[in-house]
Each structure stands twice: as structure tokens, then as C-alpha cells.
Amino acid sequence: MARDKMAGEKVHIRFEGKTLECRPDTTVAVVLWENGVRCLSHSPKYGRPRGVTCARGHCTACLMRVDDIPNIRTCELSVREGMDIRRQDAGAFYAAPMQKMLAAGSAFFPVGFYYKWFTRPAALSRFFLDRIRPLTGVGRLPGAGHASRALPPGPGPQGPTAGPATDLGRFDTVIVGAGPSGLAAAAKATGRVLLLDDHEIPGGQRYGALRRLAEHPDRTLDRFGELRSSLERIEKLRDQFSTRDDVTFLHGTRAIAGYHPDSILLRCKDRLQSVKFSNLIWAAGALDTLGLFPGNDTPGVLGPRALYRLLVRDGLDVKGKHVLVIGGGLDFWMSAALLDAVGARLSLVVTDAGDSSAIPAAVDCQWPLSTGLELQGISGKGAQQLQASFTPDGSGGSRPDSQLTMDADLAVICNRAKPAYDVPYQLGGDVSLLPELGGFTLSNDSHLTAVGEAAGDLPGGPARPADEVDTP
Amino acid sequence: MSKAKIFLCRCEDVTLGEFREAYTEGFTELESLKRYTGVGTGFCQGKGCLSEAAGELAVLRNIPAGEVRLTNIRPPAEPLTFAQLAALEVPAASDDTEDKS
Numbered sequence: 001m002a003r004d005k006m007a008g009e010k011v012h013i014r015f016e017g018k019t020l021e022c023r024p025d026t027t028v029a030v031v032l033w034e035n036g037v038r039c040l041s042h043s044p045k046y047g048r049p050r051g052v053t054c055a056r057g058h059c060t061a062c063l064m065r066v067d068d069i070p071n072i073r074t075c076e077l078s079v080r081e082g083m084d085i086r087r088q089d090a091g092a093f094y095a096a097p098m099q100k101m102l103a104a105g106s107a108f109f110p111v112g113f114y115y116k117w118f119t120r121p122a123a124l125s126r127f128f129l130d131r132i133r134p135l136t137g138v139g140r141l142p143g144a145g146h147a148s149r150a151l152p153p154g155p156g157p158q159g160p161t162a163g164p165a166t167d168l169g170r171f172d173t174v175i176v177g178a179g180p181s182g183l184a185a186a187a188k189a190t191g192r193v194l195l196l197d198d199h200e201i202p203g204g205q206r207y208g209a210l211r212r213l214a215e216h217p218d219r220t221l222d223r224f225g226e227l228r229s230s231l232e233r234i235e236k237l238r239d240q241f242s243t244r245d246d247v248t249f250l251h252g253t254r255a256i257a258g259y260h261p262d263s264i265l266l267r268c269k270d271r272l273q274s275v276k277f278s279n280l281i282w283a284a285g286a287l288d289t290l291g292l293f294p295g296n297d298t299p300g301v302l303g304p305r306a307l308y309r310l311l312v313r314d315g316l317d318v319k320g321k322h323v324l325v326i327g328g329g330l331d332f333w334m335s336a337a338l339l340d341a342v343g344a345r346l347s348l349v350v351t352d353a354g355d356s357s358a359i360p361a362a363v364d365c366q367w368p369l370s371t372g373l374e375l376q377g378i379s380g381k382g383a384q385q386l387q388a389s390f391t392p393d394g395s396g397g398s399r400p401d402s403q404l405t406m407d408a409d410l411a412v413i414c415n416r417a418k419p420a421y422d423v424p425y426q427l428g429g430d431v432s433l434l435p436e437l438g439g440f441t442l443s444n445d446s447h448l449t450a451v452g453e454a455a456g457d458l459p460g461g462p463a464r465p466a467d468e469v470d471t472p
Numbered sequence: 473m474s475k476a477k478i479f480l481c482r483c484e485d486v487t488l489g490e491f492r493e494a495y496t497e498g499f500t501e502l503e504s505l506k507r508y509t510g511v512g513t514g515f516c517q518g519k520g521c522l523s524e525a526a527g528e529l530a531v532l533r534n535i536p537a538g539e540v541r542l543t544n545i546r547p548p549a550e551p552l553t554f555a556q557l558a559a560l561e562v563p564a565a566s567d568d569t570e571d572k573s
Contacts, residue, residue, distance in 0.1 A: 045485035060483040060515040166561045257547030272560040294476035377476055418523045422549040433537040439523030
């Protein structure tokens with residue numbers, strides 16, 4: 001998905017039967033967005049429109065039917081000539097009235113009736129399933145005759161074919177995540193070391209965005225000391241890492257399961273691999289927390305990490321679009337700077353009271369900025385716009401105008417992010433909820449160590465006092 | 473706008489109101505709330521909602537957040553196809569794998 005491909009080269013995809021001409025170097029979700037299609041799916045129960053949200057293949061919002069195969073993560077799928085893209089849900093048409101009917105007649109519809117009933121004879125079961133599943137909001141089955149296309153390359157019915165090994169063997173240390181903390185851990189690790197990351201290059205979730213800022217002629221980065229020092233720290237770690245030819249680096253790979261205390265399952269595109277370890281260093285970073293407010297599922301509401309992936313990895317075009325950035329912290333200023341650099345129109349609402357150090361720099365950049373507001377809710381306004389409403393939070397604050405509602409094309413919500421925790425839990429790690437550290441956090445033990453944002457640190461440095469921070 | 477739904481779990485369409493209602497119906501552990509409301513059982517396997525749900529439960533029960541018992545988060549952390557699993561060559565599973573409960 002390199003950005004700088006030959007300009008002018010176009011591919012054609014079909015969306016709901018309509019042909020769209022699009023650039024070839026991005027994802028299906030981004031192409032649809034740029035063609036005015038924000039709603040990629042409808043939610044199963046309420047039939048609410050959902051748009052790309054995590055841009056990382058985690059959530060349900062971007063699941064679509066591609067070439068008749070359902071449940072394809074379109075936020076991670078590159079466009080290809082001739083693709084047939086359809087919404088897979090039936091929620092938009094059936095959800096509200098049908099679910100009311102089903103609820104009224106619940107005595108006649110036992111739990112799970114849609115997969116229990118009409119299973120015999122086999123020939124008829126498919127006919128019924130194709131009709132019942134949409135009614136219950138779970139979508140249609142894959143199209144007939146397309147089953148073979150869903151298979152990734154791998155052992156066929158005739159037995160394993162020659163291919164890369166799927167068992168990577170044993171490593172002394174496996175480091176999940178090649179952001180600053182993962183790279184710092186790799187620099188100290190000895191023995192056989194494996195480092196993996198779902199990005200193509202080491203540096204972490206912010207590296208691409210920071211590089212983009214550094215290369216931008218406006219030199220916005222120089223005004224924000226914290227961003228500049230983040231980039232310098234990452235580049236230093238990357239330089240250090242480039243001399244370590246004894247560390248194996250797997251790109252485009254993520255840890256997705258721990259079935260056994262000393263091994264994890266990795267996924268790289270469609271292929272799974274397993275690896276054993278003596279020590280696991282969990283540096284998987286944190287996930288966006290959008291927060292609990294009315295309309296928090298409105299298409300166009302994103303977290304900063306999703307924004308970086310959409311703008312930097314996929315090259316989403318937001319030139320001239322009005323973007324509302326709400327919240328505080330490093331990611332707030334970084335989102336603002338990045339959006340400014342790619343030509344978006346900004347409105348900033350600083351809701352994090354403790355975070356005012358960068359406000360003079362923002363004023364210097366002439367970004368419209370409001371303080372003293374609390375987010376009340378966001379709602380969709382037409383298919384492509386949203387409206388955010390605020391109330392004064394009582395602290396006074398300043399606003400360029402007295403408006404308490406703001407229209408925007410996009411809203412980026414920068415809250416305290418939540419540490420990734422699932423695989424360490426599966427490996428037997430002791431995980432507990434620490435809201436002051438953003439969410440579930442792992443208590444480190446002898447062979448499982450969480451570092452960086454995955455341990456609840458703030459981006460750019462530890463949240464806890466230095467003496468409490470464990471070093472691997 | 474105040475009437476708009478607040479979504480706790482987007483995958484399974486569970487609103488904050490439904491979660492609170494389930495609590496008042498007597499489901500006071502995250503595990504039973506998960507089974508009753510569906511929170512955390514969707515495609516993202518709780519990445520989007522479980523810490524929010526646990527935080528809300530701590531408030532409802534008026535207990536420190538650290539005392540909320542987590543649900544059992546079984547592998548894999550994201551949906552896989554049978555084809556992906558079938559293509560994986562792994563040594564036979566050993567017997568000492570135990571399910572945490």
C-alpha cells in the first residue's frame with residue numbers, strides 16, 4: 001500500500017452492483033469512503049450504520065461481502081481490479097420490524113432456531129438458511145461455488161505442499177510489537193530473539209505519522225517538543241536495531257492466540273505460524289478508547305491510532321475536510337498536526353484539563369481551539385457528516401465562538417488508550433483492571449513482561465514513577 | 473441527542489442501558505453479563521468493550537476496579553477460518569494445557 005504509485009493508474013471495483021473507479025494503492029474501506037460511502041455495514045440488532053472504526057481488522061464495522069465471501073475485513077483489504085463488494089448485513093432492511101416480530105413471537109422461536117431448524121433434508125437446509133439468516137441479522141452464507149476461493153494457499157487435499165514452515169521453533173525471547181518499547185527491549189535481549197509487528201517496518205503505531213510530519217515543509221513538528229522528541233527516540237532505537245542482525249524481525253505479523261503457556265500463534269495475512277519462547281515481552285501497544293457517549297458508534301468517529309493508519313498507511317484523502325479533534329494528550333496534538341499537514345480544516349476541543357502545555361503552540365499554528373467543554377454526544381448528519389454537541393464543563397475555558405454544536409466530516413477522539421491484554425491473559429498472565437493505566441494491565445512475572453503502552457505507560461514515557469517500572 | 477444510544481459493545485450491539493438493566497436483573501459478574509447481554513462475544517472478542525464493561529461494573533457494584541473478575545478470554549483473539557487452521561502444522565497438543573476458569 002505504498003502511497004507513491006504511478007499517478008493516474010486506476011482500477012475498477014463494483015460496490016452494490018455499481019462500478020467505481022478508484023486508485024489502486026489503498027484499501028477497500030478507504031476507496032468507499034472517498035466515493036462517499038461511509039456506511040460499510042449495519043449493526044446486527046439496531047441496524048445502525050457503521051463505518052470504518054479501528055482500521056486494524058479488530059472490529060465488526062468494516063466486515064463486508066467480497067466476491068461472495070462474507071466477513072472480509074475491508075479496512076485491511078487492498079483494492080484489486082474487478083472486486084465485487086457488497087454490504088453483508090440485512091439489518092438495514094429487516095432489523096427493527098423483524099426483531100420486534102421475533103420478540104413478540106419468542107415463544108415460537110427458541111434460542112438459536114435459525115441454525116437448529118430446517119436442517120433436513122440437506123438440499124432444503126441451504127434454501128432456508130439463506131433466508132432465515134438475514135432475518136436474524138447474521139447475513140447470508142458464502143455464495144455457492146466460491147468455497148475454493150476462500151482457501152489460502154496451503155496444504156491441499158493431497159497433503160502438505162512445499163511452503164514456508166509454519167512452526168518457527170523456539171526463541172529465548174519473543175517480543176510482540178516493534179514500537180519504541182519493543183525496540184528498546186530488543187536492544188537488551190540476548191540469545192535467539194524474535195521481534196514481530198503488524199506494521200511493515202519497526203517503529204510503532206506513530207512512526208509513519210511522525211515521519212510524515214518531519215518531512216512536511218511547515219515544520220509543525222518543531223513547535224511541539226514532545227512530538228519531536230518522540231520521533232528522535234524512535235529513530236535512535238531504529239538505528240540501534242538496524243545493527244542487530246541477530247534478531248529475527250517478522251513484519252505484517254500479529255500475535256493472535258496463546259494456547260499453551262510457552263507458545264503463541266501468529267498471523268501474517270492468511271497464514272498462521274506458531275513459535276515457542278522462554279520469555280515473552282508484550283509490547284503490543286494500546287488500543288483506541290472512544291469512550292461512552294451518545295452516538296459513539298457514528299460512522300466518522302475515530303481514535304487517533306485509526307487516524308494514523310487511514311492517513312499514513314492508506315493515504316485517505318481528507319484535504320479540505322472539516323475534522324474535529326477532541327480530547328488531550330500526545331495523540332491529540334499529533335492528530336491535529338497530522339491533519340493540518342494533509343490539508344484538513346481543524347477544530348480542536350481540549351477536554352483534558354491537565355493537558356495545556358501545547359496550547360500556545362496550537363495558537364501559534366492558528367488552529368481554532370476550544371477549552372472548557374465536555375462532549376455530550378455525536379450524531380450522524382446525513383450520510384457523510386456528523387454533528388458533535390458539547391456542554392460547558394464549568395471551568396470557564398475559552399471558545400472562539402459560543403457555539404455548543406459543531407458540524408464536521410470526521411471526529412477524532414483522543415482519550416487514554418487501553419493496553420492490549422488478550423494474549424498475555426491466554427498465556428496464564430495475571431491481568432487486572434487498572435483504569436488509571438487505561439484498562440486491563442498485566443502483572444509481570446518471570447516469563448511474561450509487559451512494557452510500554454501495553455503496560456499502561458503513556459505514549460512517550462512511563463506513566464508510573466520510574467522506580468516502579470520493570471525492565472526486561 | 474440525549475436520547476441517542478450509548479454503545480458499550482459495537483459488535484453485538486449492546487448499549488450501556490442494556491448492560492445496566494442486566495445488572496439490575498441480577499447478573500453481577502462480568503462472566504454472566506457477557507453470557508446474558510453478549511458483551512465481548514463479537515468479532516473483536518472484547519477488544520472494543522471489555523475494559524469499559526468492567527469499569528462500568530465496578531461503578532455499579534461500587535467496588536475497586538481491580539476487584540472486578542475478568543471473563544475467560546479464550547484463544548484465538550480474532551476469528552480464523554478453518555482453512556487457516558488446517559494449513560497450520562503444529563505438534564500434537566500436549567495434555568497439560570488447562571483451561572483457566
